[in-house]
Amino acid sequence: MANGTVLEAVDQTLEVKRRPPLDVVYEWVSTVDHKKIGLMYIVYALIFLVIGGLEAVVMRIQLAVPNNHFVSPQVFNRLFTMHGTTMVFFVGMPILFGFGNYLVPLMIGARDMAFPRLNAFSFWISAFGGFLLYFSYLGGDGLYGMGSAPDVGWFAYAPLTAKVFSPGHSTDYWTLAILLSGIGSTGTALNIVTTTICMRCKGMKLSRMPLFVWLMVVASGIVFVAVSPLTAAQIMLTIDRYLGGHFFDTQAGGSAVLWMHFFWIFGHPEVYILVLPAFGFVNEIIPVFSRKAVFGYPAMVAASVGIGFISLSVWAHHMFTVGMGPAGNTFFVFATMVISVPTGIKIFNWLATLWGGKIIFKVPMMFCIAFLFQFLVAGLTGIMLSAAPFNWQLSASYFVVAHFHYVLVGAIVTALFGAFYYWYPKVTGRMMSESLGKWHFWLFIIGFHLTFDFMHVPGLLGMPRRIYTYEAGRGWEWWNLIVGIGALFQVAGILCFVYNLVRSYFRGEIAGHDPWDAWTLEWATPSPPPAYNFAVEPTVSSRRPLWDLKHPEDQDFNYE
Amino acid sequence: MMQTTSTIPIDAQVEPPWKLPSRGIVGMMCLILAESAIFLIFVVAYIYYIGKSLSGPLPAQVLDLPILGTICLLSSSFTVHHAVSALRKNNIGGCTLGLAGTVLLGAIFLMTTAREWYHLIHDFGLTIRTNLFGTTFYSLVGLHATHVVIGVTMLTAALALSLSGRVKEKHAERLEVLSLYWHFVDGVWVVVFLVVYVLGR
Numbered sequence: 045m046a047n048g049t050v051l052e053a054v055d056q057t058l059e060v061k062r063r064p065p066l067d068v069v070y071e072w073v074s075t076v077d078h079k080k081i082g083l084m085y086i087v088y089a090l091i092f093l094v095i096g097g098l099e100a101v102v103m104r105i106q107l108a109v110p111n112n113h114f115v116s117p118q119v120f121n122r123l124f125t126m127h128g129t130t131m132v133f134f135v136g137m138p139i140l141f142g143f144g145n146y147l148v149p150l151m152i153g154a155r156d157m158a159f160p161r162l163n164a165f166s167f168w169i170s171a172f173g174g175f176l177l178y179f180s181y182l183g184g185d186g187l188y189g190m191g192s193a194p195d196v197g198w199f200a201y202a203p204l205t206a207k208v209f210s211p212g213h214s215t216d217y218w219t220l221a222i223l224l225s226g227i228g229s230t231g232t233a234l235n236i237v238t239t240t241i242c243m244r245c246k247g248m249k250l251s252r253m254p255l256f257v258w259l260m261v262v263a264s265g266i267v268f269v270a271v272s273p274l275t276a277a278q279i280m281l282t283i284d285r286y287l288g289g290h291f292f293d294t295q296a297g298g299s300a301v302l303w304m305h306f307f308w309i310f311g312h313p314e315v316y317i318l319v320l321p322a323f324g325f326v327n328e329i330i331p332v333f334s335r336k337a338v339f340g341y342p343a344m345v346a347a348s349v350g351i352g353f354i355s356l357s358v359w360a361h362h363m364f365t366v367g368m369g370p371a372g373n374t375f376f377v378f379a380t381m382v383i384s385v386p387t388g389i390k391i392f393n394w395l396a397t398l399w400g401g402k403i404i405f406k407v408p409m410m411f412c413i414a415f416l417f418q419f420l421v422a423g424l425t426g427i428m429l430s431a432a433p434f435n436w437q438l439s440a441s442y443f444v445v446a447h448f449h450y451v452l453v454g455a456i457v458t459a460l461f462g463a464f465y466y467w468y469p470k471v472t473g474r475m476m477s478e479s480l481g482k483w484h485f486w487l488f489i490i491g492f493h494l495t496f497d498f499m500h501v502p503g504l505l506g507m508p509r510r511i512y513t514y515e516a517g518r519g520w521e522w523w524n525l526i527v528g529i530g531a532l533f534q535v536a537g538i539l540c541f542v543y544n545l546v547r548s549y550f551r552g553e554i555a556g557h558d559p560w561d562a563w564t565l566e567w568a569t570p571s572p573p574p575a576y577n578f579a580v581e582p583t584v585s586s587r588r589p590l591w592d593l594k595h596p597e598d599q600d601f602n603y604e
Numbered sequence: 605m606m607q608t609t610s611t612i613p614i615d616a617q618v619e620p621p622w623k624l625p626s627r628g629i630v631g632m633m634c635l636i637l638a639e640s641a642i643f644l645i646f647v648v649a650y651i652y653y654i655g656k657s658l659s660g661p662l663p664a665q666v667l668d669l670p671i672l673g674t675i676c677l678l679s680s681s682f683t684v685h686h687a688v689s690a691l692r693k694n695n696i697g698g699c700t701l702g703l704a705g706t707v708l709l710g711a712i713f714l715m716t717t718a719r720e721w722y723h724l725i726h727d728f729g730l731t732i733r734t735n736l737f738g739t740t741f742y743s744l745v746g747l748h749a750t751h752v753v754i755g756v757t758m759l760t761a762a763l764a765l766s767l768s769g770r771v772k773e774k775h776a777e778r779l780e781v782l783s784l785y786w787h788f789v790d791g792v793w794v795v796v797f798l799v800v801y802v803l804g805r
Contacts, residue, residue, distance in 0.1 A: 158627040234634040242627040268634060272641035279642075280649065283743055288733030291649060291743075297658045297736050306645060 076160035077575055078145050081167050083471065085142025088171055089135045090542075095178075096130040097538065099123045101531055104495075108528035110516040117512040121195035122214075124510055126177070128198025129218065132314065133225045134174040136456065138167075140321040141232045143463060144260040146471065148236055150566035150573060151254045153245025153582040158238035162231050170228030177221035186212030194218035197510065199311060200281075202292035202303040207285050216285060219278045226275040233264035233271075245565075246583040251345075252604075254564045254587070255338060256324035258345050262352040263320040269356060270313035277306035301366055308359035315451060316355040320348060322459035323390060326412050329466050330394055332562045333409035334401025337588060337600070340393040347386035347393075354383045364435045373432045380430035387423060391416065406560075407481035411462030414489055418454030425450065425500070440510075443503025449496050461488070461541065468545075469559045473571040474552030476544050484540040491533025498526045563588035628781040636788045639751075643792050646747055647799055650740045654804050657735040663804045666728045673716035674797055677752070680709035681790045684759070684783045694773040696766070703763040706786070710756040717749050741800065748796050751789045758782055 072080060103123050106114045115123070145163065149156055157163045177194075184191040191212020196204050205215050240253070240261050281303075283289035290296035292303045331338040338344065360368060360376040368376075394416060403409065425447040429435050438444060461484070468476045502520045514520055558567040568590055569578055586592055586600035654663075687702025721742075724730045732742040762782060765771050771779075 159631060230635075230638050234631055234638070237634050238627050238631045241630050242624045244624060246622045268638040269641045272638045273645045276642045276645035279747075280646075280743065283732065283739065289739040289743070290733070290736050291739060297653070297656045299652070302649065302652060306649075309645075 076164045078149050078157045081163050082142045082146030085138045089139035092130050092134040096127050099127040104528040104531040107524050110514055110521055112513050120512045122193040125194045125197055136318045137229055144236050148257055151257050151564050152248050153565050154243035155577050157235045159235050163235050166228040166231030170225050173221040173224030180217035184214040199307050202300040203294050219281055223278045226271045229267050229271050233267035236260050236264045245581055247585050252587045255327035259320045259324035259348055262348045263317045266313045266317050266352055270310050274310035304363050308362045312359040313355045318456050322456040325459045325463040329408050329412045329462055330397050332560050333404045334398050336401040339396035344393055347389040350386040364432045365439045377432050408462040408466035410485050411458050415459045422450035422454055441503040442507045443500050445509045446496050446499035469555030470571045472549055473555055474548050475555050476548040480540055480544040484537050487533050488537030491530045494530025495527050498523050563591045632781045632784045646744045650744050653736045653740050657737045659735050661728045661730050669801050673713045676709040677713040677793050680706045681787055684786045688780050688783050691776040700766040707759050707763055755786050755789050
């Protein structure tokens, strides 16, 4: 940069004044600032994470020993339905959109999202969906006191959802909650894509965007084509339940399998909607803590886009046992195995980024390393399950439950914890405690492996998912006990995490702008960033603008 | 690395003028993509259930080709396009005329749908709960009609603003965003027409 100049933005020392609580509430409720909305998404998702986690703990207590009656069978059905629905729609989606909301404009050097008011609308309608789901405990009774919380399972197969088999309003609350969440997700996805296409700062070409932004764009693209089918299916289910339609009414010629198709056309891409932002976190954290630029940026982008497309053609591997015939089975076996190729490319690129780097084992990096191992194992059991004959044996067993929890907890939640430790200083201006973070890491990782490694075994021994209890002597007792103990370790880890979040907010070490010596634009602005993000709109000339700034003698764009 | 001021690099040799697409149009394209997926699922359900009804009436017995409605809706794409291009040339009168024509044609389409439904419900007793044909027909055509109603409402708002003289040349892009939505609703009708009235009969 021969005649490049460096502008110094005025440091914002935010004057903190005590304001009446009502003013603060009003400010947050009426805000259209992408950072505040992002934070509300994250806090809201964390609250639901605790609720969904407690539901899981109750289920594990119920299953810890044979012939247990800790809760009733009806309550157990509600627990696994609410756990699944909560975790996917009201934890996974909002927390990732929260990070996306907070980080995407900062990373591309924009001052806000493309449509700030739509952004607020999307958040509030998703939040309302979550409240509606839990309001079912009060409002699900219906006229004859026949319902409570939804109890049809998180994929709610027909005809169980028909009015005859699911009287009361429980299923209606489930439908409406998901419909609202879907509208919110589509709105946010629209916002993220539009922001990325239209609001990039000068010089931020698509080929220079941080990989996290790329992955949020791909995930949002999947939202358009995958969440909409679920919305359509929910409209059909509502028509069936309220207007007497016959879409999924097997008595009138309707098809239960059609619901399965519609649900999984959403359901499988949903996994990628959740995991791609997690890849994004890892893409940002691993290079910074290896002190190297990410290996194979173009291959990473291509693999992400490839995953996006292939993810739309794998849904029926959830349905090998319905009897689709050899042609259908073969296609979906093949498509499912193909998707492991771009995923493998990513794993190798992360390893190559680590290779020869000066690895710094801070807490965010530890979570990312754990992510690499756990995601690999999750992928391997995924390949096992993608083989139709193997799948016929283990479909709807605890092996499947263990597999997808390995993806959701072992990969997504683990990467998410890394992201919390990495970006917390930017959001609050204070560092999270490293020692508490290590407690969190080890307790959680030990708990995770106790629970989900050993959960594969009862599945192989034939234990079906969603059973209320089981009799002694089947060889499942010890495994279930270990799984339950692991859950307690995870709870202890989460307690450390929550305590760390709260404590660091008040007592954490002051972070400064750039505690990790990182390279993307969000670290160029004060922590926490002012409402307008950047005092001067930045201009970038490489993928690592802050590296260029700190190393004028060896700038990145000479090599790109 | 603790810094007290934030430093942002400014590259003096900025590349050729930095121009990004308009967010209204990109946002509308995203919405259209998402909406297409919703319609696709309803169309798939319709096709899947063709001939699966366990009782009558069947499409061949009761459906007539909605020729008038189709002609009106398809020609409204031209009138809305005319409104946008007139506004671009700062021809406010032409824009108002185009909008009025579009609203009128859209309203005629809705009236033909209303008449068709009245006929089906009143004369043939076909409701959404009669059989699979009724369920899928009213859902798909109704979903499309809902979009037409939304479009006509927004176009009417634009027409009212235009009549009160508040639409200026600078609003051409906003009107274009609305016209994109209207073209999409039109395009969906072509699919619905082919599936319901040609393939389905």
